[in-house]
Amino acid sequence: MMKRLLSGLLMFSLLLLIAAGCNIFSFTAPDDSNSAKVEDAWEALWDGNYAEAEALFTEVINDDPTIARARWGRAKARMKMSGYSGIELISKLSTLDTNPAVGDPQPLPFMDLNTSDADALFQSMKGALEDIDAIYSGVATRPDLNAEDVQIDYTAVFAIQGILELRDTNQNGSIDSNDINVFALFQAGGDFEFGDEAAWDTMTEAEQYEVLSSVYNLLQTSSETVLSLLEDDSIPIDTSQLDGVLDGILGQDENGVPTGDGLSEYAPPGFPWPPEGGN
């Protein structure tokens, strides 16, 4: 009896060892050097060495794109290199006045940036978006990062990318001297307009539609996430204000019903609106 108990215990201990061993091996052994590199990269990030951090994270991600902690780190490094954090970017949008009082139109953020600064931010956001989206959609999960963890950054990068698309008027992926600045404005009360309509009118209808569709899809994605942020009290920004701004540009009320305003006012006739597809 005693012997059976002992051998049972022994077996149990052995199983535990094997189980623990499996865990250890499956989690660390294949990417031991990656784990160490990820920690070095985060340390570089906290020290403010963003380029070094980005390079280290990139080495890890090229080796294994499912390591979420590296992707989040690289997104943060890229956002930091642009001079902004997710919260700062959202705050910038949230300061726009959505009160229905009559007032002067306000430039949308980044319309006043010079071309090269706007493009630097644009490229940072595209890079950050790719990594944040990989975590948000579950492509990259290890170790233990999920959509909820990156919700603020996800909301921010899609919103900012959407606004910046208004400066890539030829939609070739960069903001340069070949693009025209249409000086997008946000009217107090929550509408959207182009400050330079003459410049907008120099574009073909197909070009206009391409810009509007891409802005719409990015902002729509952001807007859908804001709704879940509204319920989170721990977020230090007024997300209902941001929600109002996004709805104003998208041309929809708080229930998502089209108002006929916003981007839709500029959609050329003969093209489907709202545009189909997402990202």
Ligand SMILES: [Ca+2]
């Ligand atoms: Ca361009």
